[in-house]
Amino acid sequence: MARRKLTAEAAKNESLLPSGERARERGVEERHLVAYASKEPSAFAEMLGGLIEANVRAHPDKRKDFDALIARVGIWVTDIDEGVTLVFDAGRLTVYNGLEPRRTITIRAEAETVMSLSNLKIGILGLPVYYDEVGRGVASKLVLGRLKIDGLLPNIATLNRVTRIFSVH
């Protein structure tokens, strides 16, 4: 898996580079869609980064979402006390260990629920399916407060896009 580790400073400089889409248009070889802010990314950071990269590379529709998405998404796994911040920047993703400031959305849930989020199927109009077994499980956790999403209401479209990128289906 192609992987690059960046320092926070280097990650800032990266934003000066062309986006994935523009790079493709110019015929620049794309090797790195995902970068890691820490020299020692956590296992969780590597897993999420790896999962998203594999999804985006394998599915052109997810790639379209990835190229369009600009957001800072925090994911905190409550039962392992670990989290990451995913900084999507129109065709590139930088994964930070822990929660970084200025997040658009923050998802807090147990490990099993986080895995369920990536198992959500995507239905018509590109919306996550909440009526099958996995979807019902996720929805009930949201209702019961075992899945918390800060910033949900003003960012539903962003959340749907993140879910599409994150989903393995």
Added chain:
Amino acid sequence: MAIKAFSAEWADQLKDEVNKSSVYKAAAKGWKWTVGLVVEAEPDKHFPEARGLVMDLFDGEARDIKVGAAADAQKCDFVITAPYSRWKQVAKLELDATKGMLQGKLKLKGDLPTIVRYTKASQELTMCTTRFQTEWPDES
């Protein structure tokens, strides 16, 4: 009677349990890859040499589960590696395998989207190891 952990008999017993599980059969429908479990040595826990479990799993069925060298397990499509005591924690349900992977306590090699799609099957595979008695070398 308890069966020695990670022995040939243990692997046979695990295969039987997997094939008895209707939950696994349903959850692993469509799975067609080999899985290798590498059990790293911990001499102080009376587990002096690394071993590999090679699992030939296909479409909800365990076609074969064999114990051999760690190198054999490393050749599988998916490889999960951890020291002996971690695997013991997983088999005793003291450590959830999903959490263990997110924490880096179990190291996974293989296509991530595929393994995520079969999370339920891998959880049931873990449950199968709890359905028979195991003799742990550091407890005997």
